[in-house]
Amino acid sequence: xxxxxxxxxxxxxxxxxLWEVYSKDLKRxxxxxxxxxxTTNDVLQEVFIKIHLxxxxxxxxxxxxxxxxxxxxxxxxxxxxxxxxxxPIEDVADDFSADEEIHSAKSCLLxxxxxxxxxxxxxxxxxxxxxxxxxxVANLLGITLSGAKSRIQRGRKLLQQGFMDCCHYKLNNDxxxxxxxxxxxxxxxxx
Numbered sequence: 157x158x159x160x161x162x163x164x165x166x167x168x169x170x171x172x173x174l175w176e177v178y179s180k181d182l183k184r185x186x187x188x189x190x191x192x193x194x195t196t197n198d199v200l201q202e203v204f205i206k207i208h209l210x211x212x213x214x215x216x217x218x219x220x221x222x223x224x225x226x227x228x229x230x231x232x233x234x235x236x237x238x239x240x241x242x243x244p245i246e247d248v249a250d251d252f253s254a255d256e257e258i259h260s261a262k263s264c265l266l267x268x269x270x271x272x273x274x275x276x277x278x279x280x281x282x283x284x285x286x287x288x289x290x291x292x293v294a295n296l297l298g299i300t301l302s303g304a305k306s307r308i309q310r311g312r313k314l315l316q317q318g319f320m321d322c323c324h325y326k327l328n329n330d331x332x333x334x335x336x337x338x339x340x341x342x343x344x345x346x347x
Contacts, residue, residue, distance in 0.1 A: 171208040236295045268318040276311035
C-alpha cells in the first residue's frame with residue numbers, strides 16, 4: 157500500500173519524506189530504462205540530489221509526484237544522452253550455440269557480429285539479437301537516432317559481406333543472400 161504525503165498548507169516537503177514515498181517507484185522506473193542495478197542506483201542518487209537541492213522551488217503541493225518524476229525523467233534522459241552504457245558482447249544470452257549438432261547460418265550469426273568493429277557490433281546486437289527498437293538503441297548507446305540507424309545499416313552490410321566471405325553466399329538480383337551453408341569444418345568463423 158502506497159503512503160500518501162499529507163501536509164497542510166503550512167507544512168513543507170523534505171527530501172527524506174519524498175524518498176520514503178517515491179524511491180521504490182522511481183527505482184523501478186529508472187531500472188526499466190537502464191536494466192542495470194548499479195547504474196540505476198547512480199542515476200537514482202543523482203535524482204534525489206536534484207530533488208534535495210530544488211525542493212524549495214516546489215510551489216504546488218498537489219503536483220509533487222509529477223515534479224519528482226519529471227526530475228527523474230530528465231536526469232535519466234541526460235544520463236542516457238551523455239553516457240554510453242557498455243553492452244558486453246560476451247553477455248549475450250543466446251541460442252546461437254557453437255555446439256549445435258546442425259551447422260546453419262544461425263550458427264555463424266553471432267560469431268560474425270562479434271567479429272565486427274564495436275561501433276557496429278553493439279548496435280546490431282541490441283537491434284537484431286536483443287530486439288530493441290532503433291530509438292532504444294540510440295538511447296542506450298548515447299548516440300542520435302540517425303547515428304543508430306546508420307550504424308545498424310552499415311553493420312548489416314558488413315554482416316552480409318561476412319556471410320559472403322565466410323560462408324560463400326552470393327547476392328541474388330533482388331539483393332538477398334542465397335547459397336548453401338558450409339559444413340562446420342569449412343566455416344572460417346565457427347571453427
